[in-house]
Amino acid sequence: MPILRNPIPGQTPPAQPPLPAGDGHYTAPLLQLGRALLALGMPAHRVEGALGVMADRLGLSAQFYSTPTALFVALGEDREQQTYLARVAPGGADLGKVAEITEVMEQLAGRRLDPEQAARRVQDIYRTPPRYGRLATFFGFPLVAVPATVLLGGHLKEILLGAVLSFMVGLLAIGTAGRAAERIFIPLSAMLVALGAGLGAVLAGNIAFAPALLGGLIVLLPGLDITTATRELATGHLVSGSARLAGAGLVLLMLAFGLALGKALAFWLAGPPPVVTPPAVPWWIVPPLILLAASGFLLLFRIRRRQWVWVALSCLIAWSSALVTGDILGRPLGAFSGALLVGLAGNAYANRSGQPSSILHIPGLMLLVPGSMGMRGMAALLEADVTSGVEGVFAALLTAVAMTTGLLLASVLLPPRQEL
Numbered sequence: 001m002p003i004l005r006n007p008i009p010g011q012t013p014p015a016q017p018p019l020p021a022g023d024g025h026y027t028a029p030l031l032q033l034g035r036a037l038l039a040l041g042m043p044a045h046r047v048e049g050a051l052g053v054m055a056d057r058l059g060l061s062a063q064f065y066s067t068p069t070a071l072f073v074a075l076g077e078d079r080e081q082q083t084y085l086a087r088v089a090p091g092g093a094d095l096g097k098v099a100e101i102t103e104v105m106e107q108l109a110g111r112r113l114d115p116e117q118a119a120r121r122v123q124d125i126y127r128t129p130p131r132y133g134r135l136a137t138f139f140g141f142p143l144v145a146v147p148a149t150v151l152l153g154g155h156l157k158e159i160l161l162g163a164v165l166s167f168m169v170g171l172l173a174i175g176t177a178g179r180a181a182e183r184i185f186i187p188l189s190a191m192l193v194a195l196g197a198g199l200g201a202v203l204a205g206n207i208a209f210a211p212a213l214l215g216g217l218i219v220l221l222p223g224l225d226i227t228t229a230t231r232e233l234a235t236g237h238l239v240s241g242s243a244r245l246a247g248a249g250l251v252l253l254m255l256a257f258g259l260a261l262g263k264a265l266a267f268w269l270a271g272p273p274p275v276v277t278p279p280a281v282p283w284w285i286v287p288p289l290i291l292l293a294a295s296g297f298l299l300l301f302r303i304r305r306r307q308w309v310w311v312a313l314s315c316l317i318a319w320s321s322a323l324v325t326g327d328i329l330g331r332p333l334g335a336f337s338g339a340l341l342v343g344l345a346g347n348a349y350a351n352r353s354g355q356p357s358s359i360l361h362i363p364g365l366m367l368l369v370p371g372s373m374g375m376r377g378m379a380a381l382l383e384a385d386v387t388s389g390v391e392g393v394f395a396a397l398l399t400a401v402a403m404t405t406g407l408l409l410a411s412v413l414l415p416p417r418q419e420l
Contacts, residue, residue: 027075029108029118030054034064034071035086036101036126041093043228044240046358047071050105057109067240068247095359096131096302102356131302134174141170141219143296144366147289149215151319151367155278158211161200165193165216186220186251190258191265193217198266201273209273213259219300220255222248223369224362226396231404290315290367297363307359310349314364318342322368331395332402335368339403342368343410351417361407368403 034051042050044066051073055062065072071086101122108118130137145166149159169189176182197213214221225248232241266273294312297303303311318338326334342364346357 027060028116029122030058030060030062031073031084031086032119032122033101033105034066034073035088036122037098038066038068038071038086038088039091039126040097040101041091042098042358043244044068044232044237045235048237054105054109066237068244092301093358093362094130094302095356095362096304097125097128098356098358099304100125102354106354131304132299134177136299137302138170138174140296140299141166141173144219144293144300145215147286147293147296148218149211150281150286150289152211152214153278154208154211154215155281157204157207158215158278161197161204161207161212162215164200165196165212166219168192168196169216169219187254187258187261189220190217190255191262192258194259194262195266196262198263198273199270201276202266202270205274206276207273208276208278211278217255220251221369222251223396223400224366225251227365227369227400227403230397230400231407234404234408286319287316290319293367294363297366301362303359303363307355310360311363314342314345314360315367317345318364318367332398335399336402336406338368339365339406340410341406343407344414347410347414347416351414354417357416365403368399 030051033054034047037047037050047066048064051062051064060075061077063074065074068090069088071088072083073086074081074083076082104113104118104121104125107113113121142163145162146159149162154162169192172185172189172192176185176188181188193216194213197209197216200212201207201209225244229241229245229248232238232244234241291312294308294315297315298305298308298311318341321341322331322334322338324334325337342361343357346360346364349355349360350357
């Protein structure tokens, strides 16, 4: 999910300032494309790769340098070179708009659109309100929270409490979107969820605290950002990867601080929650819950409805592979195998359909991301439990590296036709 941003932003993105024409007839569409991709949450290696392919096809001499909040574009050579800087507010992944921009890019490269038309199309796509409104996105929270609570060890009572807590986070997201309070949305959400989980576990009784808590917060955990950062570092984008990793670490610290504050308030009001070990749910319940999570990802990442089947397939591949391999070889290798198969499936889908591989990659990886381990580690460090904290943070980073390796190997075994 987005770093330090409300997952339910305003309905219309801010206007982008006009771009200069620069070096050649195709410069404006090229710059417009890069800025739009960065604003829609694409990582540095995807943005620079897509722009590099476009520049080669259009015969431009260009160099690109992308960070999570800025894009540098140098056009021309030697004294004729012109450099542009575009500051971009980092946004959440809007895979529906990424798919539309990919279609425009293919048409421009195939000379079916002239540069001015392509620039207008990209700008129109970026400025279009999100595919799903705030209410639909709001329901994406519990659709993801319920399966997450089960996968984290919860049962019926934990599912109900986790769903209530996720609704609370969704309401807070709607209430703070576009306002000054949005800056403290993450720690405030963690505090309220921890307070609600602590009170619910004590007052309702026989409820496991941790699964309900993490289920309510699962959408805000920056596990995907940690994985993206490690992939950027692995592909040589050191500045962007370091900045993104630092941002994800700050999100974890803010979540851990809110969690510590909420737990302290809950313990003061109602006492510590009971230690409960929920019974395991039957195995046949999990696949339908994975399909439920796919519906939540469809709303949160604003994917086209007709692509739900592929999103669900990606989620099932990730879960089943990680489950089977993880039980045999351990969690890191389970994450590696899940990311490898999801990467292969996404690349095959992209090569066959012309759509971005991220439509399958991002939802599938969301079931493998190490955010919960990282938050547990940060929370343990705040409580001066150094051993558990270091173990949790290291496990999160190791899982992220395993997933990155799986994705990179998938790109070697089955290279995607396009760079998105």
